[in-house]
Amino acid sequence: MTIHYLDVMLMDSVHKLNGERSISAVYHLFKGKKSSQTIQDASLFQLSSYFGCYPGFTRDQLNRSVRKLEEKDYIRKTGDTFSVTDAGQRMLKQYFSEKPLPAYFHGAQYHDKAKMLWMRLSLLVQVLSHYAAGSQQYVPIQRDVSVQSWTKSFLKQHQHKKKLSEDLHHELEKLLARLSDREALIFVYSLTSNERIGRTYQQMAEWMKEDVWYVYLLFWNVLHYFIHSSQKGEAPIMQLVVGDLEFKRVLTTSTHKTLELVQKGFSIDQIAHIRSLKKATIEDHIVELSIHEPSFSIEPYVTTLEQQAIHDVASQLQTNKMKLIKEKLEHPFTYFQIRLALTRMVKANG
Structure with a gap:
């Protein structure tokens, strides 16, 4: 196999x-x-x-x-x-x-936004392609009503469609030139125009004699790179396409609510009471915040010295298993404190 x-x-x-x-x-x-x-x-x-x-x-x-x-x-x-x-x-x-993991592929940062970028961009390219060819009879490649609505609204804001087409073509050329020829091919042949229907991952893999899953990753790497470039201000049209999307870090909705209460100065026990949730659930939220909010301080829960003691034992044992770390620690730390310290250790190590 x-x-x-x-x-x-x-x-x-x-x-x-x-x-x-x-x-x-x-x-x-x-x-x-x-x-x-x-x-x-x-x-x-x-x-x-x-x-x-x-x-x-x-x-x-x-x-x-x-x-x-x-x-x-x-x-x-x-x-x-x-x-x-x-x-x-x-x-x-x-x-x-x-076959290294593509350089810009980062699911936690981009996967939600990349999906929406592709839906909008692929429909926009299709519409502009048919407009340039003077064709008005076609089936939209994206059936999602919100995507169709966004595209109509976007085009209304850009009355000069010929200039928009030229600018988009130039921007895509510039972005794709920074990636491999293979990635550029995969992206371009995935697009649907007035002349052809975009190829599937499987069709692309057979054509390129490549692993279908690697083709899949390379395709999404291109979209992730587009978002990366738009965030750096290097792709003005991509910025417009994804500009209204929320670039929140990966947090659960419930964690956002806990964050608001933490910022108001409430303790874990108070938040658990206010939200009618278990203390352990609020602790989960605090750990999430430690991971995804760079400015979030964990000092109120585990001091710098305590973090260092936990880091030292984890490094010594070469494990993230909290039970083993807890048994080795001289101070009676809680599992919550150990988890928090470990998340910061991972971040510090990149």
Whole structure:
């Protein structure tokens, strides 16, 4: 059985989870589940790039990939978790040296915005292409009513469609020139114009004789790069296309509510009472905030000296397993304090 890039991503995730989470953690990670646990795992185990990388991921695909990797002796089951074998680690190293994860691909930062960017941009290109050809008879490539509405509104604001077409063409050319020829091809041939229908990932993979999952990643890497460039002010039209989208970090709605109360000076116990939630739930929110809000201070919950003590033990034991860290620590820290300290340790290490 052929090993695909999806299998390699799964194996890389298993390797980074280091036997500390079940295989379900990978499933939720790939789907981009916005739960405190998945968001924390993505950061703690340095898997943020894979967050939401494949929203359509199914349990069946997960199980098939796991079976394939087990049969090739790349991963091995131990209790409820999996570990990567020596053969698997060698394969991972070789695979990533030949096909590294695309440079701008970052699910946690971009996957929601990239999907909307593609829907808007692909429809805009289709409409402008038909306009340039003098054709008004076509089926919109995007059926989403909100996307169609946005496109109509955008075009009303840009009456000179010929100039808009030229400017967009020039901007896309400039952006794609900074990426590989392969990425540029994948993006361009995914577009639908008055002359042709965009190719699917599978069609592209067969045409390029490339792994379909790698084609998929390269395609989304292009969109992630467009957003990255728009945020840096290097792509004015892309800025307009994504400008109204919220670039909030990956936080659950409930965590936003907790943040508002923290900013008003309420303690964890007070917030739990006000919101009629368990204390542990509010602690989950605080950990999320520690991960995704750079300015959020964890000093009220665990001091700098306490963080250092936890970091030292985690480094000494080479683990994120909180039970082991807690047992080794001389001071009676809570699991909450250990989790907080670990999230900041990961951030400090990049």
